[in-house]
Amino acid sequence: MDFGLVLQTDPPASRVISLMKRAERNGFRYGWTFDSAVLWQEPFVIYSQILANTQKLTVGPMVTNPGTRTWEVTASTFATLNDMFGNRTVCGIGRGDSAMRVAGRKPNTLARISEAMKVIRALGSGEEADLGGTKIRFPWIKAGAELPVWMAAYGPKALKMTGEEADGFILQLSDLYLTEYMVKAVKDAAVAAGRDPSEVTICVAAPAYVTADDSPEALAHAREQCRWFGGMVGNHVADLVAKYGEHSAQVPDELTDYIKAREGYDYSHHGRADNPDTAFVPDEIVDRFCVIGPAEKHIEKLKALRALGVDQFAVYDMHDAQEATIDAYGTKVIPALNA
Numbered sequence: 001m002d003f004g005l006v007l008q009t010d011p012p013a014s015r016v017i018s019l020m021k022r023a024e025r026n027g028f029r030y031g032w033t034f035d036s037a038v039l040w041q042e043p044f045v046i047y048s049q050i051l052a053n054t055q056k057l058t059v060g061p062m063v064t065n066p067g068t069r070t071w072e073v074t075a076s077t078f079a080t081l082n083d084m085f086g087n088r089t090v091c092g093i094g095r096g097d098s099a100m101r102v103a104g105r106k107p108n109t110l111a112r113i114s115e116a117m118k119v120i121r122a123l124g125s126g127e128e129a130d131l132g133g134t135k136i137r138f139p140w141i142k143a144g145a146e147l148p149v150w151m152a153a154y155g156p157k158a159l160k161m162t163g164e165e166a167d168g169f170i171l172q173l174s175d176l177y178l179t180e181y182m183v184k185a186v187k188d189a190a191v192a193a194g195r196d197p198s199e200v201t202i203c204v205a206a207p208a209y210v211t212a213d214d215s216p217e218a219l220a221h222a223r224e225q226c227r228w229f230g231g232m233v234g235n236h237v238a239d240l241v242a243k244y245g246e247h248s249a250q251v252p253d254e255l256t257d258y259i260k261a262r263e264g265y266d267y268s269h270h271g272r273a274d275n276p277d278t279a280f281v282p283d284e285i286v287d288r289f290c291v292i293g294p295a296e297k298h299i300e301k302l303k304a305l306r307a308l309g310v311d312q313f314a315v316y317d318m319h320d321a322q323e324a325t326i327d328a329y330g331t332k333v334i335p336a337l338n339a
Contacts, residue, residue: 001306001337003329004030004314006062006205008271009040013049019322020050024057026330027338032092032205032314035061036099037068039270044077051085058088062170062205062314063152065096066116067108072131074116075123078147079138082124087146091120092170094152097235102267107239110161113151117165121149150203154233155240156185156250163189168201170314173233174301175288177254179204180308187309204305205314208291208298209321210328222292223283225273225319229290230281232271234259258285273319295332302337 005023007016020031031050033043047059059081064074078089093116095107108116122129124147128137150168153159162169163186171182187197207226211218237259244251261280269275291298291313302313317325 001302001310002030002312003028003334004032004203004205004312005326006032006314006316008034008318009043009046011041013041013046016046017049017053019317019326020057021053022323022326024054026326027334028329029056029058030090030312030314031057031059032062034271035064036102038102039098039267044081047081047089048084051081051088058090060090061092063092063094065094065099065108066112067096067105068099068103071116071119072123072136075120075147076138078120079124079141079145082145082147083142089147090168091124091147091149092152093117093149098267098270110157114161114165117149117151121147150201154182154236154255155243159185160189162186163197163200164193164195166200168203170203170205172205173289174204174206174291174305175254176304176308178252179305179310181252183309201312202310203312203314204310205316206290207316207319208325208329209319210295210298210325211293214293214297219293223286225321226290226292227278227281227286228271228273228275228318229316230258230285231265231275231278233289234262234281235265238262258282271318295328298333299336302333306337
């Protein structure tokens with residue numbers, strides 16, 4: 001199993017770079033960041049420094065979107081980094097929940113994401129792409145260039161499209177039931193499209209908080225540090241409920257039931273442990289969606305995720321124990337998974 005570290009690009013950028021270097025030393029192979037231009041600093045500038053200060057780490061956004069950047073610029077940025085550092089980027093892409101809404105626009109449609117994935121992957125790999133009737137190709141890309149595109153998804157249509165078109169699937173929660181349900185949907189769609197389902201990389205991303213023990217006090221603190229994640233996921237779930245209804249055969253109740261008490265969301269606290277808009281998230285959801293507890297509990301859950309076909313676990317590390325979590329994974333969790 002591969003491991004990734006997910007961070008917001010809060011200033012100073014030097015800290016983001018330092019944490020990514022620490023992650024690589026501890027056995028992490030991927031470095032991910034949020035991509036929301038109003039809320040945080042520009043990630044692609046920081047990727048250049050992360051790549052320059054690490055040896056093998058692959059970097060990318062979790063996730064970018066096809067609305068805030070033109071597609072040829074996105075592809076050129078990835079391709080330039082790959083030319084400089086040797087195919088060490090991955091394009092995570094999605095609807096652009098925070099990036100679009102904070103700027104006063106609606107998240108992107110699946111049709112737009114589909115078109116963008118094709119263009120960005122082709123251009124980033126040195127191939128020709130059609131931009132609305134104008135065919136272009138980067139003349140400077142060298143042979144051997146490649147740019148995998150991984151799609152973030154929850155809903156049935158998005159899961160289907162991921163299996164049909166994406167190189168990887170990003171699932172932002174670690175609930176075992178929902179992971180099994182959604183990975184199956186992606187793999188089934190890949191088979192139906194004539195693809196080899198094993199070629200779709202499965203990445204589960206969720207907060208992880210390693211406690212010293214499983215005392216009620218330790219677990220309560222860990223839950224409070226990770227409760228924000230249920231609020232973030234709740235934004236996507238609310239959109240699914242609005243589209244498919246509160247109880248739908250297309251979306252499992254195990255995903256939608258918990259947002260009934262949701263009253264609103266302030267993006268100024270997006271992805272932060274002190275988010276006041278996540279009080280509606282119950283402890284049960286924190287335990288299901290996140291990975292908390294002593295290292296042994298992390299190992300147990302990650303082995304279960306791996307058995308469901310998960311290729312990478314990406315650790316959201318936005319809480320008060322960033323270094324400690326990276327180090328605990330490096331000394332206890334990663335060695336146990338990859339012995």
